[in-house]
Amino acid sequence: MTVRSGTVELGTPGQRMWARFQRHRMALASGAFLAGLVVLAAGAPALEWLLSVDGNRVDLYQRFQMPSLAHPLGTDELGRDLLVRLAYGGQVSLSVALVAALFSAVIGTAVGLSAGYFGGRLDAWLMRLTDGVIALPLLPLLIVLVAVDLGKLGLPEDWTQSADAGLYRIIAVIALFGWTTVARLVRAETLALKTRGFVRAAEAAGADERMIIWRHILPNTVLPIIVATTLSVGNIILLESVLSFLGMGIQPPMASWGNMLTNAQDLMWSAPQLAVWPGAFIFVTVIAFNFLGDGLQDALDPRALDGKGDP
Amino acid sequence: MIPFIAGRLGGSLAVLLVMSFVIYGLIGLMPGDPIDEMIAANPDLTSADVARLKALHGLDQPLLERYGNWLAAAAGGDFGYSRIHAKPVLDVLLPHLWNTTLLMTLVIVLSLAIIVFSISLEWLPAGGMETVGDGGFLDRASYMVLPVLVLTLNTVGGYTRFIRASMIQTLRQDFIRTARAKGMSEVRLLLGHALRNALLPLVTVVALSFGSLFSGALITETMFAWLGIGKMIFDSVLGNDFNLALVGLLFATLMTLLGNILADAAYTWIDPRISLDAGVKAR
Numbered sequence: 001m002t003v004r005s006g007t008v009e010l011g012t013p014g015q016r017m018w019a020r021f022q023r024h025r026m027a028l029a030s031g032a033f034l035a036g037l038v039v040l041a042a043g044a045p046a047l048e049w050l051l052s053v054d055g056n057r058v059d060l061y062q063r064f065q066m067p068s069l070a071h072p073l074g075t076d077e078l079g080r081d082l083l084v085r086l087a088y089g090g091q092v093s094l095s096v097a098l099v100a101a102l103f104s105a106v107i108g109t110a111v112g113l114s115a116g117y118f119g120g121r122l123d124a125w126l127m128r129l130t131d132g133v134i135a136l137p138l139l140p141l142l143i144v145l146v147a148v149d150l151g152k153l154g155l156p157e158d159w160t161q162s163a164d165a166g167l168y169r170i171i172a173v174i175a176l177f178g179w180t181t182v183a184r185l186v187r188a189e190t191l192a193l194k195t196r197g198f199v200r201a202a203e204a205a206g207a208d209e210r211m212i213i214w215r216h217i218l219p220n221t222v223l224p225i226i227v228a229t230t231l232s233v234g235n236i237i238l239l240e241s242v243l244s245f246l247g248m249g250i251q252p253p254m255a256s257w258g259n260m261l262t263n264a265q266d267l268m269w270s271a272p273q274l275a276v277w278p279g280a281f282i283f284v285t286v287i288a289f290n291f292l293g294d295g296l297q298d299a300l301d302p303r304a305l306d307g308k309g310d311p
Numbered sequence: 312m313i314p315f316i317a318g319r320l321g322g323s324l325a326v327l328l329v330m331s332f333v334i335y336g337l338i339g340l341m342p343g344d345p346i347d348e349m350i351a352a353n354p355d356l357t358s359a360d361v362a363r364l365k366a367l368h369g370l371d372q373p374l375l376e377r378y379g380n381w382l383a384a385a386a387g388g389d390f391g392y393s394r395i396h397a398k399p400v401l402d403v404l405l406p407h408l409w410n411t412t413l414l415m416t417l418v419i420v421l422s423l424a425i426i427v428f429s430i431s432l433e434w435l436p437a438g439g440m441e442t443v444g445d446g447g448f449l450d451r452a453s454y455m456v457l458p459v460l461v462l463t464l465n466t467v468g469g470y471t472r473f474i475r476a477s478m479i480q481t482l483r484q485d486f487i488r489t490a491r492a493k494g495m496s497e498v499r500l501l502l503g504h505a506l507r508n509a510l511l512p513l514v515t516v517v518a519l520s521f522g523s524l525f526s527g528a529l530i531t532e533t534m535f536a537w538l539g540i541g542k543m544i545f546d547s548v549l550g551n552d553f554n555l556a557l558v559g560l561l562f563a564t565l566m567t568l569l570g571n572i573l574a575d576a577a578y579t580w581i582d583p584r585i586s587l588d589a590g591v592k593a594r
Contacts, residue, residue: 132326135571137563139529140544144334144560147548149342242530246545265534 020299027295030288037285041090053081056253076274077263086277089255093285096171096250097236103175104236105229108182109221115183116190117213127187130180138177142239145173146248166251170243174236182228189221223300231293234286241282257282316576323568327561331385334560335378338553381557391554395546400558403543408562411539414528417459419517422466458535462528466520473516477509484508511582518574 011019022028040047048054053071065075073082115126150165193199199216207215237257243249244258252259257278264275356364365371372380384391390400481487482505490500529541536542540559547555 135326135567136330137560137567140541140560140563141334143529143545143548144337144341144556147342148337148340153340246530246533247549 017299021295024291024295024298026291027298030291030295033284033288034292037090037281037288038094040087041094044084044087044091047087048081048084051081051084053084056080073277074273076260077267077271082274082277085255085260086257086281089257089260089278090281092167092250092254092256093237093240093258093282096167096174096240096256097233100171100174100178100236100240101229101233103171104178104232105182105225107175108179109186109218109225111179111183112186112188113190113213113218113221116187117194117209117217123187126183130183133177134180136177139242142173142177142243143246143248145176146170146243166249166254170240170249174239178232178236181232182225185224185228186221189224190217193217193220227293227297227300230289230296234289234293237282237286237289316572319572319575323565323572326568327565330564331382331557331561332378334557334564335381336374338557338560339374339377341548341551341553341556390558393547393555394552395550396552396555400554403555404540404558404562407538407540407543410537411528411532411541414458414462414532414537414539418462418466419520421459421463422470423517458528458531458537461531461535469520470513470516474509474513477512478505481505481509511578514577514581515574518577519570 051071065071067074071081071083073086076082076085111126111130115123146169150169194217199212202212202216240249240256241258241261244256245261247259247262250256250259260278261275264271264278267274362371381391388401392398393400393403396403487500487505490504495504528539529545531537532539532541533545540563544556544559544563546552547559
């Protein structure tokens, strides 16, 4: 496996991964773009200070300003600085997507590991559940789930009314449906690993189940999990944007790229930049995560290349 | 084949039943209840009236009992009244269903046409969608251009990737090499032999997307104010129209499940190498 397309790969596994990743130009560019995006999002308060504007302050005298030194991208329909709003929106969209993807990965790994390792009836039930979740009409269900009155679930009133509740709710709802890909992947991987010599040897040496799962199986499923999770981040950003755009996700005044588009739709003709910028950010970010996932796949999981090679 | 489909239908029915309970519970968790909505519209109601009304409509009963009542009524074809439309739920559902079907059929036909005519044959996209019909339809068609375009572009991407993967696999096979060895022209080889076989699995994808398109067009329908199922579900959730939201969601679930069965059945019908009764899953 060290010889690929005529070149000999040398060095530690880490160096070889990095070399393979570098060959994927688009993934490199996407990684750089996403790093820049993270800096922009994390630096939103600094940006506010630098431009001496307040991202949430409504100033109707400053509506629809053209780009200027004070407002590099102009202002929106309420006179708020567009660039600062985009940065804060990026904070929300990125953190929702990353946290939701992480939770999905954890749920999926737990389901996949237990289904694959313990097998039998548990496997059958868990996989039927997974198939069932995949078969559900996702978007309509998400909309109902997002509309659920948290007060009726017995959660304290002051918490359900806070702005953060919307954030946690959307993360929970997306994680609830997003785990299926990872679950299937981990199950398949676990089934294969279970029969491998080193797992058999560990069993023979008297290692208990917990030891085998944690020390031998889980570490070997990590790479495909990373790839699948990266690829899912793009989809989650889209889902969050859609829900926020429909007015059911992140609630204003908290900015998210999706809810910035809600008002922009009506102002499409008079102020197209309000739709173009958030739209472009969503578009490029989603594509970047997909490229990054592809690149990581090539780098971390070279077996998957062309579907060739032995496991 | 028949026992397989019967089995799948039975299984789907069970899933649908479970989902109806889950969705019923979820809808119950949406803000307010139908009587609260009435109070909001009529401030003259006293709290005694409210309690009486809630008792009358069974809203004071526990969830399981309410669900049982709903299920019994639904089994008899009574899905209740839509609050925002002030009509029986089925009377709202059916026109929306027709609108969505119109949109979906065009989208699927168009995306397949684009793939076959412009991508596979490299012709120009076939002359638009001026389907011959009466004046009323043409007028409607002008409103459909944009939503259909959006959904089509969306669908074409997925189909194209799928056909690409399928073509690559097919072109590796022995009968392609044999055909080449016999000196068959490349065009005939690609279209007559490879594409025909590569399209087989696409049937599954199309059948699958048929189910999900019924609910998945929610965003497009909302954006373009196209009164289909997706927009109906969205509006009913926003407008606290419990009965309509419930039936809409169940319907979307039903379509997805039927789409899955259709996909499996279509696959065996087209590709005789696969036998469903032997327990081989198409996906």
